[in-house]
Amino acid sequence: MTFYLSAYRSQPAAVYLLARVRLARKEIESDLQIGLNVAYVEQESQTVTLYPFEKRYSISDAEWLRWKELQDADAISFENTGICYRFYQADAxxxxxxxxxxxxxxxxxxxxxxxxxxxxxxxxxxxxxxxxxxxxxxxxxxxxxxxxxxxxxxxxxxxxxxxxxxxxxxxxxxxxxxxxxxxxxxxxxxxxxxxxxxxxxxxxxxxxxxxxxxxxxxxxxxxxxxxxxxxxxxxxxxxxxxxxxxxxxxxxxxxxxxxxxxxxxxxxxxxxxxxxxxxxxxxxxxxxxxxxxxxxxxxxxxxxxxxxxxxxxxxxxxxxxxxxxxxxxxxxxxxxxxxxxxxxxxxxxxxxxxxxxxxxxxxxxxxxxxxxxx
Ligand code: SF4
The missing domain is CATH 3.20.20.70 (Aldolase class I)
Structure with a gap:
């Protein structure tokens, strides 16, 4: 199923969760095993899949400007208003x-x-x-x-x-x-x-x-x-x-x-x-x-x-x-x-x-x- 981030924008209160960014599938399982959420970013399709919820989001071109800056193992807060905010840059x-x-x-x-x-x-x-x-x-x-x-x-x-x-x-x-x-x-x-x-x-x-x-x-x-x-x-x-x-x-x-x-x-x-x-x-x-x-x-x-x-x-x-x-x-x-x-x-x-x-x-x-x- 694909969710459109912009569809959440009409909701009055932002609900967010934390997630570790992954650009490849191989680390997802080990992250899940230690209880982390994972945002798996697929550059080609411009989509993000949120695990363990297995929700797939299509990212608009405007939102993609922010997503495409993310690196593997960065950490983000991910709002239902469609905003992702990086609170940890893994290579910093x-x-x-x-x-x-x-x-x-x-x-x-x-x-x-x-x-x-x-x-x-x-x-x-x-x-x-x-x-x-x-x-x-x-x-x-x-x-x-x-x-x-x-x-x-x-x-x-x-x-x-x-x-x-x-x-x-x-x-x-x-x-x-x-x-x-x-x-x-x-x-x-x-x-x-x-x-x-x-x-x-x-x-x-x-x-x-x-x-x-x-x-x-x-x-x-x-x-x-x-x-x-x-x-x-x-x-x-x-x-x-x-x-x-x-x-x-x-x-x-x-x-x-x-x-x-x-x-x-x-x-x-x-x-x-x-x-x-x-x-x-x-x-x-x-x-x-x-x-x-x-x-x-x-x-x-x-x-x-x-x-x-x-x-x-x-x-x-x-x-x-x-x-x-x-x-x-x-x-x-x-x-x-x-x-x-x-x-x-x-x-x-x-x-x-x-x-x-x-x-x-x-x-x-x-x-x-x-x-x-x-
Ligand atoms: S030293 Fe002063 S003038 Fe030179 S780049 Fe820095 S702020 Fe600008």
């Missing part, structure tokens, strides 16, 4: 578990808007665990992010434990504001589960409570985060600090770094350039500084961290904003679908090694490119 070596946009702070420069976060739901733990099953057992890296993942409370521990079982060789990176780790038993539970190859990344926005809390708009958040870092330092996982550089803290970067040097076991410090959407664009006058100015503000801190033997990265900074001597610190940190270049970038001699700029930062007119001639 990395996958993200997103716990939902909900957060317990409301940072002035967050790229997510306050209303999006306020109305966001947490992703159910069972659904996150199901996603993990589609990553395969040999994936090398998993990022757990939100919103704020610790809002799952014990559920986050359950997800991490499940990731350890399902994907035993994966390095796990948790992106969190760190506040919940001020509850010592909670942090200690992560100290028991996470090992040396894993990493927790936590932002520090100011060298003191007044500045940090003004940026998070959450009173007490600085004290909670510092307390959490001290307890996590008793574990063995790597501890990363992220400093999002804005007009609100660019003069405080050196002081923040000096504070970090007093904390135990900081492994890596990454300086983050702004993504101008959500709260950041709403509060543009308060937060935006040119990337050139933001990168310059990091230089003294970079030198201090180098002297202390701490790893450093510059995230989201285009090369034209960074002094040549620091280019090796620039990281490929922007998601592929968000990377853009400006028209004048075409004349830039280093475009082929520049990691680009956020689409939002260009479309809002914030970014000024400075093509490099030599």
């Amino acid at each position: 070596g990395d996958a993200a578990i997103v716990t939902g946009l909900a957060c317990n702070t409301n940072c002035v420069m967050c790229p997510v808007s306050e209303s999006s976060r306020r109305h966001a739901q947490l992703t159910p733990v069972d659904e996150l665990k199901m996603q993990l099953r589609y990553f395969g057992t040999d994936i090398p890296h998993i990022t757990i992010t939100g919103g704020e993942p610790t809002l799952l409370k014990q559920g986050l521990l359950e997800v991490v434990q499940y990731a350890k079982e399902q994907c035993p060789s994966a390095e796990i990176l948790i992106l969190t504001n760190g506040r919940t780790f001020s509850v010592a038993p909670y942090a200690q539970a992560f100290n028991r589960i996470l090992i040396a190859q894993d990493q927790i990344a936590i932002p520090i926005h100011g060298s003191n409570a007044e500045r940090h809390d003004a940026i998070t708009q959450a009173q007490g958040s600085f004290a909670q985060t510092i307390q959490g870092l001290r307890t996590l330092a008793q574990g063995t996982m790597r501890i990363e600090i992220r400093i999002v550089v804005s007009k609100l803290n660019n003069r405080d970067i050196s002081n923040i770094v000096e504070l970090l040097l007093t904390l135990p076991r900081i492994t890596v410090v990454n300086f983050i350039a702004l993504e101008m959407c959500g709260n950041a664009i709403k509060n543009r006058e308060q937060v935006w500084i040119d990337y050139l100015q933001a990168a310059a503000a990091c230089e003294d801190g970079i030198e201090k961290l180098v002297s202390a033997g701490i790893d450093i990265g510059l995230y989201n900074f285009p090369l034209c904003a960074v002094k040549h001597k620091y280019w090796t610190l620039c990281r490929d940190s922007i998601s592929d679908y968000k990377i853009r270049y400006t028209p004048v970038c075409e004349s830039c001699k280093v475009k082929s090694i520049c990691y680009g700029v956020f689409n939002s930062t260009i479309s809002t007119g914030c970014f000024v490119a400075r093509p490099i001639a030599e």
